[in-house]
Amino acid sequence: MKKDIKVESGRSFGPGRLSPAAREALELIRTHRYPDPSHPGVAELQERRIIEAVLVEGPEGVPWIIADPRTLERCHLGSALESLISQAQTIAAIPDAYEELEQLIRGRDGNIKGIQYLASEGEANASITKAMAYASKRVLTVHPGRTPRKRADLEARLPQDLIHAAVVGEWKEIYSRNHRADEKLKWWAAQVSEKGVQIRTTHEDVERVYIIDDAAMILDTTKPTEDRSAWLIQIPALVSWMEIYFRHLWKRSERWIGEGPAAREGALTTxxxxxxxxxxxxxxxxxxxxxxxxxxxxxxxxxxxxxxxxxxxxxxxxxxxxxxxxxxxxxxx
CATH class of the missing domain: 1.10.10 (Arc Repressor Mutant, subunit A)
Known part of the structure; x- marks a missing residue:
């Protein structure tokens, strides 16, 4: 299951070349909350000619102006990069977390409150079906490309899925991008999206994950179907960690079905x-x-x-x- 994922950190990009104090001072100036002249970041910004002092202070008391507006863009890009690195590190930790759970459970003979080992994919699917029957707050799922959904299963589930979608507060699903060519999945998605379900796709290598209300499930899809197992997790802290994983992945994913399309007019990309x-x-x-x-x-x-x-x-x-x-x-x- 383990996959090597390169996550670069500590790179100098835009604001990485500014000290934290200088970045703080720049943000204060940008939002017109001018720092005191003794602020440790002001001297650095002036020395690097990113800001310039106003020689004659006006009635609004503006002591500096930003001389290099591109610095703001670099700061925003740098902040976005730091966020992406954090997201990538969270996603990269999923396989390790699965293996650690397996060692932890087996080391204690499966006796850990809040974590249940499911020995087969059949057990996992039965547990998912049961949880869906009572879902009300959220359904967040991730589906890797190696686990296509069967048309017969989608057709059988559709009536109940439409009922659930009408009552669940939030239902979002993420699929590997190769699912976009799956006509049976598009047929199912078109039906449930009318009830508010949102679906995106990702290029990233993902594991099969379900978060239903206050429980989460990780399924090992790297093994043959007959050998697949799963973990049902009901420890609040671990469920919250799984939700963070999902939210980060959602931000990185591309809209597919259930959300308004992005405008092509004026797009810079082709x-x-x-x-x-x-x-x-x-x-x-x-x-x-x-x-x-x-x-x-x-x-x-x-x-x-x-x-x-x-x-x-x-x-x-x-x-x-x-x-x-x-x-x-x-x-x-």
Whole structure:
């Protein structure tokens, strides 16, 4: 189950070149809550000519102006990068958490209050069905590409799913992006989305996860069907951690069904550049992206060059970060 995921931290990007005090002072100035001149970050901002003192103080008492507006953009990108790193670290920890739970449970003969070991996928599905029957607050699920949903199961579940969707406060599902070609799933999703269910897709390698009201479940989908097991978790702290995992993954995922489409008008990206950037967000190198798309490296350079000009961003890292936070990532295809 374990997968090596590279998570870079401590990189110098935008605000990483400013001290925390300077970033705090810059934010105060940006929001017109001017810090005291003795604030430790003011001197650094002045020394680097990011702010300039107003020689004649006006009636509003404005002591400084921001001389380099691009610093604000770099600060925002840097904050977004720190958030993405935090999200990636949370997601990367899922396989390890599963293995630690397995060792913990087996080491105590399965006797831990709030955690139940389910030996088969059949047991897990039965537990999910039972939980869904009483769900009222939330249903949050993640489905990897290696576990396609069967049409017969979707058709059998649809009547009950429509009933549940009408009463559950929040129902969101995330699927691996290869599910977009699944006609039977699109048929099911179109029905339940009319009741408020929202569905997104992700490029990331994920595990099968369910969070239903105050319980969570992790299913091991890397093994053959007959050997799959699951953990039913009802410890509040662990359930909250699983919800954080889901919320982070949701922010990184692309709209599919149940949400308003992103506007194409005025978009800086094209279908070609979006396909390229979605693969770059998977941490692939240019040669790997070119191979996955069946194109040349020059093809990639051409389409990204247009984006560099349109966004004013100078680096690939910045471009990928911009796309991961932009509404344009929701434009399909």
């Amino acid at each position: 279908e070609h550049s979006r396909r390229i950037l979605r693969l770059y967000t998977d941490d692939l190198r240019k040669t790997e992206v070119a191979k996955a798309l069946g194109v040349s490296s020059r093809y990639i350079d051409k389409h990204l060059e247009e984006l560099y000009r349109g966004t004013g961003i100078k680096t690939l890292h910045g471009l990928v970060l911009w796309f991961s936070q932009s509404e344009e990532r929701h434009i399909n295809p």
